[in-house]
Amino acid sequence: MADGRLDCQPARNNCEPILGVLRKTRLPAASPRRILEIASGSGVHCCYLATNLPDVLWQPTDYDPEALGSIDAWRATEGAENLLPAKRLDVLDATWPERSYEAVVCINMVHAAPWAVTEALMAVAARSLVTDGVLFMYGAYRDGGAYVGAGDQAFDDALRLRDPEWGLRDVLEVKEVAANHGLVLEERVTMPKDNLSLIFRQAV
Numbered sequence: 001m002a003d004g005r006l007d008c009q010p011a012r013n014n015c016e017p018i019l020g021v022l023r024k025t026r027l028p029a030a031s032p033r034r035i036l037e038i039a040s041g042s043g044v045h046c047c048y049l050a051t052n053l054p055d056v057l058w059q060p061t062d063y064d065p066e067a068l069g070s071i072d073a074w075r076a077t078e079g080a081e082n083l084l085p086a087k088r089l090d091v092l093d094a095t096w097p098e099r100s101y102e103a104v105v106c107i108n109m110v111h112a113a114p115w116a117v118t119e120a121l122m123a124v125a126a127r128s129l130v131t132d133g134v135l136f137m138y139g140a141y142r143d144g145g146a147y148v149g150a151g152d153q154a155f156d157d158a159l160r161l162r163d164p165e166w167g168l169r170d171v172l173e174v175k176e177v178a179a180n181h182g183l184v185l186e187e188r189v190t191m192p193k194d195n196l197s198l199i200f201r202q203a204v
């Protein structure tokens with residue numbers, strides 16, 4: 001759009017199911033509860049989720065300047081007061097934040113980036129979360145080598161064609177790298193179109 005907003009219909013479609021899971025997820029007590037979103041992309045999710053979770057303070061981030069512009073343009077048109085201006089955060093060279101968030105949210109990033117980005121996400125989340133804090137991940141995954149949804153192989157092939165380092169990640173491998181950083185897989189929720197929500201909790 002002329003004001004820099006990127007439209008993203010898939011993000012619009014999964015806003016409500018993601019909100020449903022976030023509403024049921026127990027977060028450590030704080031007022032407000034602080035959420036760090038990594039790879040906010042267009043900004044469609046953060047506008048919707050911050051509006052519908054008024055007791056949280058939502059910090060959107062991305063490493064892509066176009067995404068940062070879009071997030072702030074969405075924020076200017078329909079952002080709630082609890083949605084902060086976008087900040088640049090590249091998980092591969094992040095030196096912040098430390099122990100200051102009750103939750104980290106990351107939607108659809110790990111399959112659209114090299115594996116090193118998944119490893120870096122875990123390091124950033126582990127460092128950012130307070131004790132008992134939650135890392136919420138959403139996306140399409142493989143499970144023990146097998147595809148979860150009917151269209152997932154085609155999606156995986158398309159991702160790898162675009163960039164050989166991209167592709168659907170395996171829940172077991174994601175779980176293992178998370179555990180290496182003290183993040184324990186607490187729950188997995190099957191979402192529409194066979195996507196998964198993965199909820200990890202900071203053990204220390």
Ligand SMILES: C[S@@+](CC[C@H](N)C(=O)[O-])C[C@H]1O[C@@H](n2cnc3c(N)ncnc32)[C@H](O)[C@@H]1O
Nearest residue numbers: 011039040041063064090091107108109112113
């Ligand atoms: C498929 S998009 C998902 C965007 C949004 N979360 C959504 O679901 O619509 C992947 C996002 O990951 C971001 N990303 C990729 N590598 C990153 C990195 N190293 N650090 C932070 N964000 C990254 C991209 O800029 C992009 O916004």
